[in-house]
Amino acid sequence: MLPKNILVPTDLSEEADQALAYACELARQLGARVHLVNVIGIPSLGVPELGMAVGATMMDQIVVDNQTAIDELARTKCTAELGEVLVRSGDARDVINQTAEELSIDLIVMGTHGRRGLSRALLGSVAETVVRTAPCAVLTVRLREVHDSDRDAA
Template sequence: MIEIKKILIPTDFSEPSQAATQYAVELARKFGAQLHLLNVIEDPVVYMPMFESYSLPPKEDFENFAKTRLDNWILDEDKEGLDLVTHWVHGNPFVDILKYAKNEDVDLIVVGTHGRSFAAHLLLGSVAEKVVRKAPCPVLTVRPKGHQFIHPLQDEA
């Protein structure tokens, strides 16, 4: 039998991450697993070259934003009964997701995918794809507009 004790949900606070979070919460409930919610704070200069000529907000602003979003990412009513761990780190998303998964001995990573076009994928790469290829454990990818598992309506007697 498969034992899943720790599930990692890396989030960039996007719609695909929200869809993946719903799966991760349900899986954590089903398996009685600890749920790890991780945000990697990427250096804005990496993806916003315009900051080269402007001053960046202080590092603490990014950290406070991450902490606030992580604390509120899962609704309070959905947190009930979950063993939830939140963590943020400065770094490179795919590298730090893999490092966290290995260091915490994670059993499953649930990651959202953006479903970019082929051209955008070639230019930007895909954190989810890199995680899938290099992860130390199984990875479940979730698309926000993809097939959703929905409980069928029960007939009223």
């Protein structure tokens, strides 16, 4: 079954941009729709006396900034049909899976940072968790390194 709805989670990184390019080309060829989601992790400030208003104000500004960035990204980098362009907060692994269910996503295309060793053990891998728990197929895209020979060929 060919995908009709493709979700691209983006943290606005180079890896996510490459996944978006891949997803948009795939969607264009298949006549599918691309949806984007940016997930903002909720930090624990650890100082309740600061009050929720400060945290909420900061969070509101982050959401506005990220929505502006993801809207611009979608508008300038994707030639496929666009669906939802969302900014949500929470644990990225959960939000990506919930969004996939809500939007009836057939395929998630996401970048992977390729962390290894201690940093992977400490930070975990959002892509790895999504691959194991997603309600649909997941395609991971690693950042392609550009070699001098690639530049010469162009």
